[in-house]
Amino acid sequence: MLSSTKLSVALKAESLARLQQIGTTISLPPGEMLFDAYSSSGEMHVIVQGDINLYKPGQDLPVVWLGTGDILGEIGFILRTPRTTSARAGMQGCTVWRLDRRVISLRMDGEIMDILTRLFIGLAPYVRVRYAKLTGSYGHSSRSLGQHCDHEHPVIQYMAEFLMGYDAWETAQNIWDYVRYLPYRFGFWNLLASQVLQMGYGMCTTKTNLQVALLRACDMEAAFGEIDFPSERMKPLVPEGYHHILAIEPNMKHHFALIRIGDVWYPCDATYPPKVWELLASGQPESLFEPGTPFNPCNALIGKPADAYKRYDNLNHVLKKRPFYDADNVEAMNIVLDKVQGPFLMLPEWVVPIHYLMQQAPRAAFQRAYAGIVTEVERLYRAVQVSTGEAEAPRDVGRVALL
Numbered sequence: 001m002l003s004s005t006k007l008s009v010a011l012k013a014e015s016l017a018r019l020q021q022i023g024t025t026i027s028l029p030p031g032e033m034l035f036d037a038y039s040s041s042g043e044m045h046v047i048v049q050g051d052i053n054l055y056k057p058g059q060d061l062p063v064v065w066l067g068t069g070d071i072l073g074e075i076g077f078i079l080r081t082p083r084t085t086s087a088r089a090g091m092q093g094c095t096v097w098r099l100d101r102r103v104i105s106l107r108m109d110g111e112i113m114d115i116l117t118r119l120f121i122g123l124a125p126y127v128r129v130r131y132a133k134l135t136g137s138y139g140h141s142s143r144s145l146g147q148h149c150d151h152e153h154p155v156i157q158y159m160a161e162f163l164m165g166y167d168a169w170e171t172a173q174n175i176w177d178y179v180r181y182l183p184y185r186f187g188f189w190n191l192l193a194s195q196v197l198q199m200g201y202g203m204c205t206t207k208t209n210l211q212v213a214l215l216r217a218c219d220m221e222a223a224f225g226e227i228d229f230p231s232e233r234m235k236p237l238v239p240e241g242y243h244h245i246l247a248i249e250p251n252m253k254h255h256f257a258l259i260r261i262g263d264v265w266y267p268c269d270a271t272y273p274p275k276v277w278e279l280l281a282s283g284q285p286e287s288l289f290e291p292g293t294p295f296n297p298c299n300a301l302i303g304k305p306a307d308a309y310k311r312y313d314n315l316n317h318v319l320k321k322r323p324f325y326d327a328d329n330v331e332a333m334n335i336v337l338d339k340v341q342g343p344f345l346m347l348p349e350w351v352v353p354i355h356y357l358m359q360q361a362p363r364a365a366f367q368r369a370y371a372g373i374v375t376e377v378e379r380l381y382r383a384v385q386v387s388t389g390e391a392e393a394p395r396d397v398g399r400v401a402l403l
Contacts (some may be wrong), residue, residue: 001026001097004239004332005046005069009338010122015088018115026088034096037086041076042101045087049363050094051241054085057307059390065090070332075384077101080375084384094350104370113366117358120373124395125345127376131186134383148319151216153194160217170290171218172259173269176289179257179270181209183341184237185331190319201344204255205318206269211270221260224310224320225267229298238273239335253318254298258311267296269307275340305349348372 002008002016011019025048034045039059047070053062054072066072078127080101103112139339150156163178165171183201191199193213194380196206208224215222228251246252256269268289277286281301289295294306317371331345338344350372357365 001048002046004335005048006071006335007046007098007119007122007127008052009335009343010125015115015118016110018390019099019119020097022103022115023097025095025097027095028093029252030089030091030093032089032093034087034089034094035073037041037084038082040080041073041083042080044071044072044073044077044099044101045096046099048095048097050092050146051090052096053086053090054087054096056085062088067239067241067332071123071126074127075377075381078373079381080387080391081347081381082296092235106193110362113147113362114358115363117354117366117369120369121347121354124348124351124373124376125343128348128382129372131380131383132304132378134380134387146314148192149213149216149314150192150194151213153192154211155194155197156213156217159197160214163214164218168220168259168261171220172261173289175211176257176268176270177213179214182210183209183277183337183344184272185337185341185344189256205315207271208257208314209256211268212373215257215259221266223258223260224312224315225256225258225269225296226312227254227256227296227299227304228252230302233280233301235278236282237336238333242333245333255315255318256296256298256309257310265311267294267299267309269295272297273341276337277278279336279340296322302391347378350375 002020003013007019008016019032025247028050033053035041035043035054047066047068049068051068052066052070054066055061056063072087073083076083076103084139087320096226104116109118119365151160158400160179162172162173164175182381183202184207185201186203187199187201187206190207191206191209192230193210196202196210212222212224231246234246234252238246254271256267256271258267259267260266272280274286277297281297284301287295287297287300296306298308299306341342349398350368354365354368354372
């Protein structure tokens with residue numbers, strides 16, 4: 001049941017099965033209320049089938065759509081604060097797994113304590129992602145469009161120096177190989193290349209931005225290539241409950257790096273790591289970027305020549321637009337990718353000692369995990385209040401630890 005949800009990325013199968021047993025399952029027909037805004041809370045919900053729409057108080061149109069695999073109600077579950085939105089089953093209806101806060105007790109047995117410790121650790125990265133989105137630390141913004149490829153940033157310069165080869169081709173291959181193995185994940189949209197380097201993962205726009213920045217830092221002439229890629233082709237990378245998002249447009253823009261050596265521009269697409277390419281191009285042999293040869297595998301996949309692309313000096317025309325997904329859905333959209341590549345959202349610093357304590361002092365481990373998740377969720381709750389105008393921005397809003 002929970003094996004196709006965000007929790008399945010954070011928790012091992014055995015822990016997931018144990019967690020599932022302490023919750024309950026409910027099904028709602030289309031339009032049925034799950035909870036109302038300002039109502040008392042204390043339950044967390046995981047969508048195991050169907051979809052849910054969230055509504056602001058007094059509004060008839062949903063502000064957020066959540067699909068299969070996503071989580072809602074984690075703030076109320078931890079803090080017992082009133083609901084900030086209303087939740088209704090979407091057009092498909094829904095089945096949700098529900099966990100009641102009353103399972104948390106000083107008198108709970110060791111089994112429940114261990115399960116909840118693991119749950120709190122698993123929730124923490126997703127709470128930080130929501131916080132980053134609300135505070136604008138990473139995400140869509142119209143600012144700094146002209147500087148998104150910040151190849152003069154010190155971290156880009158240091159990494160470029162490390163990757164520098166004996167000649168242009170070796171340098172280009174070293175950079176391509178480095179960027180290619182960065183995990184492919186749907187995520188934040190308008191990022192500086194230095195931020196992508198810091199995060200350590202990205203999608204075609206953000207990985208290409210980093211690749212071009214590294215090439216330019218090595219004094220190589222580099223640009224951005226763009227093609228139309230059939231949306232249908234992306235379905236293997238996305239959970240089934242999100243396929244309808246891909247169907248909104250028949251094609252999506254795919255971006256990749258270009259390098260100029262001599263008088264010739266060469267595509268050198270480093271978007272997809274090997275395991276993700278296996279999903280995207282099932283049955284197709286993997287090819288590699290070689291000196292003197294244009295590398296445009298996505299065009300090859302759809303039967304187009306390698307030189308059939310548009311060239312741009314920057315991605316301003318892309319960063320002014322919204323991505324094809326909503327930021328509230330993005331981590332549930334990454335379930336398939338994270339299972340193939342491994343989870344790549346960094347755990348908070350408070351998690352490290354807990355793994356040791358779980359073996360030596362389980363109750364102390366639970367207490368540390370509970371304190372950690374309370375701190376993370378309370379910070380998120382303050383950000384929610386600021387975003388809805390219910391509170392003024394505290395001094396630390398806008399700063400976020402590395403995701």
